[in-house]
Amino acid sequence: MEFDKILSTYTVIDQLADLYDNARSSLYKYAPPFINELREKAIKTLKKNGFPSTKKEDYRYTDLEEKFAHPYKNVFSSPLIDIDLNEVFKCDVPNLETHLVLTVNGWFYDKNAPLKGLPEGVIIESLKNVAQNNPELIQKYFGKQVSINNDALVAFNTAFFQDGLFVYIPKNIILDKPIQIINILLSDNDLMSFQRNIIVVDENAEAKIVACDHTLAPYHYLTSQVNEIFVEKNARLDYYTMQNEHNASTQLANTYFNQKENSSLISHTVTLHGGLIRNNIYSKLDGEGAEHNMYGIFLIDKNQHVDNYTQIEHAKPNCYSNELFKGVLDDYAKGVFRGRIYVAPDAQKTNAFQTNNNIILTNNAEMHTKPQLEIYADDVKCSHGATVGQLDEEALFYMRSRGIDEKNARLLLMYAFAHEIIDQIRIEPLKDRINNLVEKRFRGELSKCNNCSYNCREPEK
Amino acid sequence: MLKIKDLHVEIEGKEILKGINLEIKPGEVHAIMGPNGSGKSTLASVLAGREIFHVTKGEVIYNGENLFDLLPEERAKKGIFLGFQYPIEIPGVSMVNFMKTALNEHRKFKGEEPLSASDFLKLMREKKELVEIDSKLTNRSVNEGFSGGEKKKNEIFQMAMLEPKLAILDETDSGLDIDALRIVANGVNKLKTANNATVVITHYQRLLDYIVPDIVHVLYNGKIVKTSGKELALVLEEKGYDWIKNEME
Numbered sequence: 001m002e003f004d005k006i007l008s009t010y011t012v013i014d015q016l017a018d019l020y021d022n023a024r025s026s027l028y029k030y031a032p033p034f035i036n037e038l039r040e041k042a043i044k045t046l047k048k049n050g051f052p053s054t055k056k057e058d059y060r061y062t063d064l065e066e067k068f069a070h071p072y073k074n075v076f077s078s079p080l081i082d083i084d085l086n087e088v089f090k091c092d093v094p095n096l097e098t099h100l101v102l103t104v105n106g107w108f109y110d111k112n113a114p115l116k117g118l119p120e121g122v123i124i125e126s127l128k129n130v131a132q133n134n135p136e137l138i139q140k141y142f143g144k145q146v147s148i149n150n151d152a153l154v155a156f157n158t159a160f161f162q163d164g165l166f167v168y169i170p171k172n173i174i175l176d177k178p179i180q181i182i183n184i185l186l187s188d189n190d191l192m193s194f195q196r197n198i199i200v201v202d203e204n205a206e207a208k209i210v211a212c213d214h215t216l217a218p219y220h221y222l223t224s225q226v227n228e229i230f231v232e233k234n235a236r237l238d239y240y241t242m243q244n245e246h247n248a249s250t251q252l253a254n255t256y257f258n259q260k261e262n263s264s265l266i267s268h269t270v271t272l273h274g275g276l277i278r279n280n281i282y283s284k285l286d287g288e289g290a291e292h293n294m295y296g297i298f299l300i301d302k303n304q305h306v307d308n309y310t311q312i313e314h315a316k317p318n319c320y321s322n323e324l325f326k327g328v329l330d331d332y333a334k335g336v337f338r339g340r341i342y343v344a345p346d347a348q349k350t351n352a353f354q355t356n357n358n359i360i361l362t363n364n365a366e367m368h369t370k371p372q373l374e375i376y377a378d379d380v381k382c383s384h385g386a387t388v389g390q391l392d393e394e395a396l397f398y399m400r401s402r403g404i405d406e407k408n409a410r411l412l413l414m415y416a417f418a419h420e421i422i423d424q425i426r427i428e429p430l431k432d433r434i435n436n437l438v439e440k441r442f443r444g445e446l447s448k449c450n451n452c453s454y455n456c457r458e459p460e461k
Numbered sequence: 462m463l464k465i466k467d468l469h470v471e472i473e474g475k476e477i478l479k480g481i482n483l484e485i486k487p488g489e490v491h492a493i494m495g496p497n498g499s500g501k502s503t504l505a506s507v508l509a510g511r512e513i514f515h516v517t518k519g520e521v522i523y524n525g526e527n528l529f530d531l532l533p534e535e536r537a538k539k540g541i542f543l544g545f546q547y548p549i550e551i552p553g554v555s556m557v558n559f560m561k562t563a564l565n566e567h568r569k570f571k572g573e574e575p576l577s578a579s580d581f582l583k584l585m586r587e588k589k590e591l592v593e594i595d596s597k598l599t600n601r602s603v604n605e606g607f608s609g610g611e612k613k614k615n616e617i618f619q620m621a622m623l624e625p626k627l628a629i630l631d632e633t634d635s636g637l638d639i640d641a642l643r644i645v646a647n648g649v650n651k652l653k654t655a656n657n658a659t660v661v662i663t664h665y666q667r668l669l670d671y672i673v674p675d676i677v678h679v680l681y682n683g684k685i686v687k688t689s690g691k692e693l694a695l696v697l698e699e700k701g702y703d704w705i706k707n708e709m710e
Binding site: 392412 | 509510511512532533534536537538542543545548549550551552553554558559562563566567570602603619623
């Protein structure tokens with residue numbers, strides 16, 4: 001039994017190794033040597049270590065092997081899309097004016113409309129193009145926060161990625177409109193895709209970024225995404241991620257935040273829909289006075305599975321972190337939360353707070369939550385708390401006694417639960433829109449964040 | 462309007478109500494008094510539809526219908542209102558949203574269109590004045606951070622918004638200072654018409670100085686042991702419940 005399991009892991013890894021060998025020239029093609037050197041290390045590490053099995057504590061509730069066993073197609077060239085996605089995919093968030101960029105299957109969309117009115121020096125570009133033409137722009141950042149040894153998903157992405165986005169906000173620039181990144185999955189077959197994003201908000205600059213993930217075709221997808229995000233001295237960033245994919249998608253997203261002195265960051269991970277989602281979120285407070293408000297919420301039903309694996313590292317003194325993650329689970333859904341707070345020996349005067357609240361609506365849904373505090377400094381304020389419960393019966397009766405039927409009373413309580421997170425969104429039109437989507441989601445209506453003409457249904461089993 | 466016949470109620474196998482008989486007609490104000498643990502709050506909760514109680518015997522007819530065939534929300538829409546002894550806090554649900562949802566459910570039930578936003582706010586303003594409730598409170602989450610007195614005023618405010626036929630006020634006077642008590646009682650009195658009825662459940666006679674009952678019942682050990690006019694409340698105030706207890710034993 002045990003042996004079989006090891007054997008099957010090796011099979012998946014062997015396949016990936018072969019895939020890598022066959023695609024090497026495509027993978028190498030646009031990338032400078034410092035990227036390709038890391039690629040080689042990454043595939044070697046992956047071959048050696050494989051993907052973590054459910055025997056590993058960090059993946060105890062999330063079985064990756066099963067997902068990798070599916071026969072996906074891989075395409076190592078820019079996808080050919082014969083329709084104009086700018087037309088198809090008009091974002092209908094009212095009053096939300098953004099600098100909009102699209103990616104397709106992990107690639108920068110080649111017909112992205114040119115961005116107008118960007119302040120001088122701001123870069124929102126294909127990572128592939130930057131790597132090919134101005135590699136010096138990314139050398140300082142690429143692979144600097146991530147560890148291919150500690151996280152197989154990073155090794156996986158580093159070996160195979162070819163494109164993604166590079167966003168750079170120069171010193172002292174305040175971007176008035178948010179940047180909106182829409183990641184689309186669109187193909188004629190089951191597909192494995194890779195995307196790498198590097199985002200830099202330089203000293204004293206300010207930006208808001210909204211990233212939305214969508215499936216636009218009814219196939220099985222496995223996507224690997226690595227985001228390397230740098231918030232430099234005195235810089236301010238709002239980073240909103242909205243995951244809205246169908247139930248046959250597997251999304252493996254690693255996000256790394258690095259913050260320098262007195263920088264301020266708000267991050268949101270809103271998961272509206274998806275098959276299996278694993279979010280590895282690593283935050284490093286790497287300069288005194290940095291603060292990070294980290295929020296997340298998932299709303300899942302059927303057999304959906306979301307695993308939020310988070311880590312906040314207080315590397316320097318006088319930093320503040322506040323982490324609030326919530327989950328609502330219906331049907332047979334399964335949720336996982338891990339929140340690790342690490343306070344380094346010298347990180348005195350740390351303030352670190354963590355809360356994880358979950359509501360389970362059925363007897364069959366499952367939630368696993370695990371706070372993990374490691375504190376090596378003695379003058380700190382840290383707290384954590386986790387709850388898993390049902391809707392408040394007393395509150396339900398109170399509402400029903402006023403004439404509100406049970407279904408609506410439950411909906412009101414669920415919105416109330418979610419709103420605590422959504423109210424922290426600092427882009428008003430986006431907040432209204434997400435409120436609306438969350439309400440639709442709870443009502444069981446299909447929530448689409450666009451008026452696209454695709455019927456984003458799931459593939460047949 | 463309401464006829465309770467030989468009502469027996471249990472919770473977790475323990476009998477709390479042991480054969481209640483009571484009739485309430487439109488235009489009447491009933492007071493139900495009694496010592497702690499006599500079953501007053503249980504009676505109120507059962508009438509509102511609280512599911513943790515089991516009716517083992519007897520029936521309740523409300524305007525010709527068997528009350529126990531109706532869900533709590535149906536009872537509410539047909540005009541039963543329970544003023545809670547301990548109003549529930551609902552963080553994240555605004556008073557406005559809560560009241561709007563409730564009121565529109567009532568209107569839908571009566572075949573009326575939902576109120577427009579401006580009409581709704583106008584109505585809220587009117588009713589708020591009736592119970593002298595602070596405007597800011599209605600901008601907050603339901604009962605969250607309200608003081609004891611504010612919570613009770615909020616119950617009467619909701620009653621004013623929903624205009625019930627039968628209001629059951631469960632110890633609405635507990636935790637109120639004398640000013641708040643007067644305001645709450647005034648609110649209840651102003652809402653009284655010839656077509657609706659009020660049941661005031663209370664421990665003390667004090668509230669009945671302001672809300673004058675037509676009929677006073679004494680509930681003791683799960684049974685109504687005395688029914689009389691408003692003068693009964695004064696006797697109880699003077700002699701205490703021991704007088705009843707002694708008479709029973």
